[in-house]
Amino acid sequence: MTRSAPAHTPASARTLAFVESPVQLLNVLEWAHARSGPASEPGRLLDGVPRQPSRSAAGPPGPDGEGPPARSAKRRLGEGEGTGVRIVVLPPTDPMSRGQLRRMAGLARDEGHEVRWQEARGGRFAPVKALAALAREVRAARRVVIGDPFSRYVQLLLTLVRAEELVVVDDGTATMEFVAQTSRGERLVRWHRVGGGGLPGRLRELAYAPVSANARRRFTPRPGGSRRVEVFTSMPVSAPHAAMTVRLNDFAWTRARFGPPRLTKGTDLVGTSLVETGVVDPDRYREAVRALALEHGATRYFAHRRESPEKLRALSEATGLEIVRPDLPLELIARRGPVGRTIVSFPSTVVHTLPYALTGTGVTVAVCDVDPLWLTQGASARARGFLAGVTDTARDVHRLPAQAAPAAG
Structure with a gap:
């Protein structure tokens, strides 16, 4: 249709x-x-x-x-x-x-x-x-x-x-x-x-x-x-x-109520609740975030509202990232600014919504694939295909390969 x-x-x-x-x-x-x-x-x-x-x-x-x-x-x-x-x-x-x-x-x-x-x-x-x-x-x-x-x-x-x-x-x-x-x-x-x-x-x-x-x-x-x-x-x-x-x-x-935002020179990472929903292993996720931060020079991590304080504390200690807990949905936070010239996310809603919200601002949205090895044993049979579909169908985004996170332990 x-x-x-x-x-x-x-x-x-x-x-x-x-x-x-x-x-x-x-x-x-x-x-x-x-x-x-x-x-x-x-x-x-x-x-x-x-x-x-x-x-x-x-x-x-x-x-x-x-x-x-x-x-x-x-x-x-x-x-x-x-x-x-x-x-x-x-x-x-x-x-x-x-x-x-x-x-x-x-x-x-x-x-x-x-x-x-x-x-x-x-x-x-x-x-x-x-x-x-x-x-x-x-x-x-x-x-x-x-x-x-x-x-x-x-x-x-x-x-x-x-x-x-x-x-x-x-x-x-x-x-x-x-x-x-x-x-x-x-x-x-x-x-x-x-x-x-x-x-x-x-x-x-x-x-x-x-x-x-x-x-x-x-x-x-x-x-x-x-x-x-x-x-x-x-x-x-x-x-x-x-x-x-x-x-x-x-x-x-x-777009009518906020912005356009002031852009910083750095890269911002966007968190997901894939660990909280039991889809992705927490140690694999932490290592993937660390690798992304090093590769792209990221300094801030915008937490998903459902991410636990314990998980965010571990991320901060492992990566040195500044953890930001937004008081509004990320589309409004990004549009209000300041925001990095590049925003990197795992497969999630924002890889589809941010390109609309940030149209004409010069911000690049990038999505990092989820390696199937990151999935937990309890992840649903649909998880792998669904996450791949979220990435494959994203418009106006730069696609990044999955980070090679080492096995936990």
Whole structure:
């Protein structure tokens, strides 16, 4: 299916979005910006090059995720008296993700959107309470925007959805697998997930099967428009369902609000959570980072929000790199600057998103292949091919060979 340009029709006043990560919230803002169409705003020059950063960068909202009302709603995305998208944040428990989500919530409010911070984790009855609190809004929504179609909590919410229009915004490279699985009519399973858990795990899967099957049906569009599904993505998806709409996310909102960045002479490395997800051996990963830092003269390492403090401490000691823990998604950090003239990453989302966000800045994005020898014994059978596909399909990036990391021990 041919990828179409972003639409410029107004979004519904009753558009409800669910996000669980900072990147998902960023991509909801990008989707809303694309739906609103071009606008004459401060900071946008006639040549299309933005100059003024968002005023929200001055500080985060309060510790509960709430903040002051939007100070300037330059666009209204709703119909009639609508004030934009209502965004429900379902925060994870790790502090880094929560901190970035609070900063992103402030940016969303500055754009005229409503943000609701809804705890759905951290307690035995938290999911049930959250579901009850959201039920009325979910049933009333005309359009539902989802950041993570693989999320079990989001799939549970889908059992309450009456809207005929669903929009899936990027949750990183997982979008590629989502589109492929939907096209083939397969069960939605994350590419790095390995089955297990013995009998208790199988019983949980069996009990959850009706919810999963419902989600698969809801994400399958019906020809003729009675059930519409849109995917808003920067990822190179292939062979989507014939009735699915795929729209390009070219990070226009990010480029309009931040930068262009000041460039440093050095190289920056970008971290991944491949160790945390059990795909790559931690010792192999550390040695590969050390080799990349030496080869490219890197001085900074931008950590993924899910990387553990222990892992980052070991990386710093082994490589001498300055570890940077960003307070916003890397696309915004890089666009705001300062940033190295070269950014090196392993196969991950940023090798697809950064070339869009940094268009015209002179920054080179490079991707280093993952050697199959780095994979753990517990890595899924899909891991090797999926990571290779992430690299092979990256646009406007320089490809680096895998580093020859010696065996651990």
